[in-house]
Amino acid sequence: MTEASALDLPGDDLFGADNLPYGLFTDPGPHDARTTPDGRDAGQPRIGVRYGAYVLDAGAAATEFGSPHAELLREPLLNPLLAAGRPVWQAVRAELREWLTGGAERRAATARHLRPLAEVELRLPFEVADYVDFYSSEHHAANVGRIFRPGSDPLTPNWKHLPIGYHGRAGTVVVSGTPVVRPRGQRKPPTAEAPLFGPSTRLDIEAEVAFVVGAPSRLGEPVGQDAFRDHVFGVCLLNDWSARDLQAWEYVPLGPFLGKSFQTSVSPWITPVDALDAARTRPPARDFPLLPYLDDGDGAVAEPGGFDLRITVTLNGRRIAEPPFSSMYWTAQQQLAHLTVNGASLRTGDLYASGTVSGPEPDQLGSLLEVTEGKGPFLADGDEVTLSAWAPGPDGARIGLGEVTGRIEPSPGG
Template sequence: MTTRSWVPVPEHSDFPVQNLPYGIFSRAGEPGEPPRAGVAIGAYVLDLAGLGEAGGLPYAADFAAPTLNPFMARGRDAWREVRARLTELLTDEAHRAAVEPHLVPRDTVTLHLPFEVADYVDFYASEHHASNLGRVFRPNQPPLMPNWKHLPVGYHGRAGTVVVSGTPVVRPCGQRKAPDAEAPGFGPSVRLDIEAEVGFVVGTPSELGRPVATADFADHVFGVVLVNDWSARDIQAWEYVPLGPFLGKSFATSVSPWVVPLDALAEARVAPPAQDPEPLPYLREDAPWGLDLAMEVECNGTVLSRPPFRTMYWTAAQMLAHMTVNGASLRTGDFYASGTVSGPAADERGSFLELGWNGTEPVKLADGSTRAYLADGDTVTLRATAPGADGVRIGFGEVSGTVVPAREAAGSAGQAEQQQ
């Protein structure tokens, strides 16, 4: 029997009662109202701070905070306790009179960054993405570097530029060097790209010096978000040798405003692709944490690709284990992303670099225009769904961003090249 809520949930809604993702909201048009926690249900947000103790909600004071961090820090037992209570409140008609006054129409709220980011790490976990980049940049060499199938490759990003969906993305400036140029120049990026990713939000911290095992993944990770890791490919290409991504990545990383609880994704768990060679013991999983997420990449209303997350070579649990194997500790609000999600087919690629094969095969939009990389004014939106309990599909909402012109170096030679 399918669990149903007394709250009306439109067909194909991202937010059935089997989901109940957490976010931080305030009422639009009410200046000064403090941001606070809510969960999405159908076309509504349930105001958890307003419901509070009157609804018998455990840890009610946590939900008046402007971030989810206080609640996330409580750990898995608390997360499950609150989820069970919310499910009861939203499915048992006996609670309707007490709960209904705290339902706020979702189209009347402003959504905020749902958690305070402590640290940010970005991985490179898709074999198809890594192989595509190898073929583009090293056509006469093996597509994967020698270490790639032995460890989840990653880099430490910039926590302060993680932004919520809807935040404009300013075209970054930086050094760029054309292959035939003797020296680098400076100006706005002319190869601004996206990376369609999935992110994992840490709730429970860990002790410095003590690695986190793959089996303990669900004890530490609170939930999952969608991520667009905007990338300036020309800046990145010049700077990344020998230490890797820096300014080409650190200007903006967009996340979706709803954090889908890990427990909502129990039905989405799948085995990852076969890993050969067998990973070292600390990376092995008895019950793998591959996830069957169906993603969608849209630019200016045109769906360009549908990357399948289930094809990711390294799982989120393996990423977490590798991130801490040297003794690095976790903090509440730590956030790590999967790296670009790409599948084996041409219409399953999660970046313009791959979709347009580094500018040699520009993609066509519905209005007839083409893109090798992003132009000012372009809006990119990522969505995803997953199988949920009772045979329903649950959604992640969306993460969207619009490119706005660079704020520096106006009038430079690079500025004129933006639309090329």
């Protein structure tokens, strides 16, 4: 394949010009003081844009074409671009599309800055500021409630009045492919008189979708649902690994802690919100009237807050579930409004996740806890889990979300 022909993608490619997700890449080492064609250290992370099976060195292309955004695209992480705001995001996206799909001369110049995916190392694309995890699937919440609280209402009284969430640990968010070391901690089996300490025996997955904040907000000023596009840069897949035995012992009364904080894996590719316009959809019908800041009924918001994302979960290469994101009761717009309604500010690089995505059918469950009704088996050492997804795109096309994969490694000391 020639450089120029790398730009000629089949119509069904999930990573074509209607997608253009952002990531961060480096050349495999050692680098021995090598430099890139535009004079940068070859070992320094560079902003890349995925196009088919290739990565476009966005900074190098922007420099060659004299883009006014070249400085942003030459940064060693996405945060400066995230902070620049929506008008810049739109302008950069338009430039990228023109470089990749313009005239023959422009395309030939662009092709010189393409790198095969197989020849680069992908990094965590942005510095995570704060991390919030929600609990927004009614099917998941009801399933978990039936497992943990048999004989009582599976949903807590507040569940349909506000998006429940908790603050997680930003420092343990890692890029896809990072090994998942089995966590250790306290757990109390039902037959034990006192808690035990050791490796988790009920290690689980949580198939989720996450949203990356770009433009910050001021402390004390809530962000409404209609400001979603002004603040949220993009979307990625997320696996919030969960130690169910640690979680069950510790979570009363303050909720998740060590059972969740040991590691959260995200895709190396952030799909711009604007790439998912064709996937916008209305959420499920609301069972109770919502307070004004969460109201998303007819005329209350400018556009529907749901996204039609089709997720696939595989365990050791075998498909185990296909959770539909369109079934989520609470939307990303409502989550953004709720997490700021008390005046909490947004920071560039904030990451907030949907919570486990589960649908109403047995093959649509986003956690092993649900798949096995709490009985197990859970993840074994050596198991590998991959999340992938696609969404409807313009004119019948499909938009791919970058995969997120993790392999379980044994706890140190067994």
